[in-house]
Amino acid sequence: MRGVTRTVRVYWRILVAGFRRQSAYVMAAFGGLVANTTFGLLKVAILFATVRAAGGELEGYDVALMSTYIWISQGLLGSINMSGRIEIADRIKSGDVAVDFLRPLDVQGAAITTEVGRAVFNLIPRGLPSVLIGGIFVGMALPADPSAYALGAVSVLLAIAVSAATVYLLVGVPGFWIVETRGLQILYMVVSGFLAGLFVPIWLFPDVLEVAAQATPFPATMMYPVDVISGRAAGLDAVALVAAQVAWLLGVLAVGQLLTRAGRRHLEVQGG
Amino acid sequence: MAESALSRLRPYREVLASRARSQTSYRASFVLDLVSSLLIGVVELAEVSILFHNVVRLGGLEFSQILLVFGLADLCFSLADMTFGHCDNLPAYLRAGTLDVFYLRPQPLLMQLVTSDLSLRRLARALVGLVALVVGLTINDIAWSVPHAVLLGLAIVSGYATFAAMFVWAGGAQFFLVEGAETTNAFVYGGRYAATQAASVWTRPLWVVFGFFFPMAFTAFLPAMWLLGVHEPDWLPHWLGWCAPVAAVWAWALALLSWRWGVRHYQGGGG
Numbered sequence: 001m002r003g004v005t006r007t008v009r010v011y012w013r014i015l016v017a018g019f020r021r022q023s024a025y026v027m028a029a030f031g032g033l034v035a036n037t038t039f040g041l042l043k044v045a046i047l048f049a050t051v052r053a054a055g056g057e058l059e060g061y062d063v064a065l066m067s068t069y070i071w072i073s074q075g076l077l078g079s080i081n082m083s084g085r086i087e088i089a090d091r092i093k094s095g096d097v098a099v100d101f102l103r104p105l106d107v108q109g110a111a112i113t114t115e116v117g118r119a120v121f122n123l124i125p126r127g128l129p130s131v132l133i134g135g136i137f138v139g140m141a142l143p144a145d146p147s148a149y150a151l152g153a154v155s156v157l158l159a160i161a162v163s164a165a166t167v168y169l170l171v172g173v174p175g176f177w178i179v180e181t182r183g184l185q186i187l188y189m190v191v192s193g194f195l196a197g198l199f200v201p202i203w204l205f206p207d208v209l210e211v212a213a214q215a216t217p218f219p220a221t222m223m224y225p226v227d228v229i230s231g232r233a234a235g236l237d238a239v240a241l242v243a244a245q246v247a248w249l250l251g252v253l254a255v256g257q258l259l260t261r262a263g264r265r266h267l268e269v270q271g272g
Numbered sequence: 273m274a275e276s277a278l279s280r281l282r283p284y285r286e287v288l289a290s291r292a293r294s295q296t297s298y299r300a301s302f303v304l305d306l307v308s309s310l311l312i313g314v315v316e317l318a319e320v321s322i323l324f325h326n327v328v329r330l331g332g333l334e335f336s337q338i339l340l341v342f343g344l345a346d347l348c349f350s351l352a353d354m355t356f357g358h359c360d361n362l363p364a365y366l367r368a369g370t371l372d373v374f375y376l377r378p379q380p381l382l383m384q385l386v387t388s389d390l391s392l393r394r395l396a397r398a399l400v401g402l403v404a405l406v407v408g409l410t411i412n413d414i415a416w417s418v419p420h421a422v423l424l425g426l427a428i429v430s431g432y433a434t435f436a437a438m439f440v441w442a443g444g445a446q447f448f449l450v451e452g453a454e455t456t457n458a459f460v461y462g463g464r465y466a467a468t469q470a471a472s473v474w475t476r477p478l479w480v481v482f483g484f485f486f487p488m489a490f491t492a493f494l495p496a497m498w499l500l501g502v503h504e505p506d507w508l509p510h511w512l513g514w515c516a517p518v519a520a521v522w523a524w525a526l527a528l529l530s531w532r533w534g535v536r537h538y539q540g541g542g543g
Contacts, residue, residue: 031454038458041478042466046323046330049473053327183304190311199319206325 010105011113018117029125032078036130040074043199044138050204059203060232064141068230069201071134073222076156078126079119080163080221082198084171084188086115092175092263101264108168108253108260115164123156143231151238152229158245163221165249166192169256176263197223220248283379284387291390305393313346313400320468331470332504336411338470340500343405345467345492348431350398356436358389359443360460363453366446372540382440382531414499423514427495430516431467434491437523438463444530447537463488472504487519 022029047066051058061069088111091097100107134140143149171188175181193199195218202213202223213219224241227233233241296302320342324335333341362385365371374384414420442456449455459481466474466482471493474483483489490512497504498513 025451027449027452028454031449031452031457034455035458035462038462038481039465041475042462042469042482045473045475045478046469049330049470050323050327053330058326180301183301183308186305186308187311190308190315194315194319200322204326205322209322 011109014110014113015117018114019121022118022121032126033129036074036077036126037133040070040130040134043070064139065230065232067134067138067140069226071131071140072226072229073198075127075130076222078122079160081167082189082193084167084185086167086172088168088172089175089181093179098267108256111172112164112168116160119160119164148231148234151242155225155228155242155245158242158249159221159225162217162245162249162252165252165256166217169252173256173259173263176266192218196221217248217252220245284383287387288390292392295392306396309393310396310400313397316346317342317400317404331472333470336408337500337502339404340408340412341492341496342468343401343408344427344431344496347398347401347405348428348491349435349464350394350401351432352435352439354391354394356386356439357391359385359439362443362446363450366450381535412500415501420499423495423498427516430520431491433520434487434523437527438486440527441530444534447534459486467491487523490516490519
């Protein structure tokens with residue numbers, strides 16, 4: 001029992017350290033907010049025009065709900081990793097990861113916890129202001145049911161975790177075998193935003209593409225939490241989306257753990 | 273005279289040739305880079321076409337017409353990104369203090385920075401833009417005449433120059449922002465996103481920012497409207513498409529002013 005509390009406390013400290021480290025970059029957060037808001041306004045113009053051209057309703061979206069989608073997804077952008085950049089990839093490339101393996105901590109757990117800490121901090125300077133700016137200047141639909149917000153908060157945290165665990169799996173661990181992961185990182189950057197529903201909600205995709213997107217963890221990092229908070233998915237539908245997020249998180253973590261162990265056996269430190 | 277001008281350009285040519293050689297020498301890595309770059313173009317085109325999967329007309333335009341706007345904008349942006357995109361690396365040079373090395377050489381700072389790299393992989397993305405442009409020009413009913421051909425040429429050159437100016441403008445701003453590099457992304461990459469859209473759906477504030485101040489609508493949308501003979505948006509004169517070169521000159525004035533301020537502000541890396 002004491003062992004469990006100790007482990008929880010260690011990861012809590014790593015989470016807080018990640019959070020505090022990110023708080024040092026105020027200018028970066030401001031820059032991100034400017035970018036999020038500008039892109040948000042462009043999305044408003046083109047997506048509102050699309051909804052209006054479709055007769056005011058499109059796949060369950062009216063203008064107000066589309067606005068909610070735009071501003072919540074823009075707000076999440078600072079916290080969901082769409083760039084594919086993760087610190088552990090550099091540590092694997094340089095061989096520093098050998099030191100990480102010597103620590104009495106799980107390498108995957110520590111790497112993901114740090115990322116989650118940084119992501120949670122970004123909700124403050126980038127997430128909330130984006131939603132506020134959108135709400136005040138453009139207006140948006142919000143669910144009346146208070147339970148939607150509670151479930152929404154859970155869904156956002158799950159999205160952050162799925163995102164960190166997915167970058168770790170797809171860009172981080174392959175480094176044990178291929179060393180230079182820059183190509184994978186760029187590929188991740190191109191595909192993740194599109195399939196997560198960053199520019200267009202995946203429900204507007206042609207059927208084949210919509211199914212293909214849902215066969216990846218990316219919608220669980222953005223589309224699902226946006227649907228839960230905005231109330232587009234309510235009641236059992238919302239619970240089903242959160243359940244899908246949990247399933248993706250467990251799946252991505254499990255495969256990541258297996259590959260980390262295999263990678264450790266395969267590890268050859270450069271020049272060491 | 274001509275000879276001395278040529279010999280003055282030689283160092284730049286040598287650097288660019290060496291950059292091109294270094295990128296192509298690792299074949300596998302270069303091919304993966306090309307594929308990723310191609311995919312960026314394809315995904316961007318997919319984002320536009322998905323909207324037209326849901327509606328027939330957007331901002332008064334059909335998909336074939338927006339394809340022309342997209343192709344023109346993306347071709348120009350990719351070429352500018354290939355030749356000027358590495359101005360984005362400036363914050364890294366500023367943080368590491370390596371920019372000071374450029375000051376030691378007897379050549380203009382901006383020329384050195386621009387010619388310090390050439391991202392050949394972005395040719396793949398330019399290819400997507402080119403194909404979209406050619407298809408757009410073919411499937412649309414354009415009343416071809418000499419002015420049409422002239423405007424097309426003018427639009428490509430001006431569009432390239434305008435996007436290139438955006439990278440230089442952002443570079444100048446980096447001297448002040450350093451950590452806040454993402455601020456300029458809003459207008460450089462946001463500008464690219466804006467340029468590929470049907471600008472007729474924009475609100476007036478968006479027209480002020482991306483229509484005129486950063487003249488993104490002049491890179492593709494307005495010239496394309498003249499080529500197609502479409503009066504969109506109806507509150508702007510139709511001949512505005514011919515002002516693409518004016519927009520490019522304005523963008524460069526903005527860029528050089530920003531660059532000058534930035535360089536004057538710079539105090540050195542403390543080395």
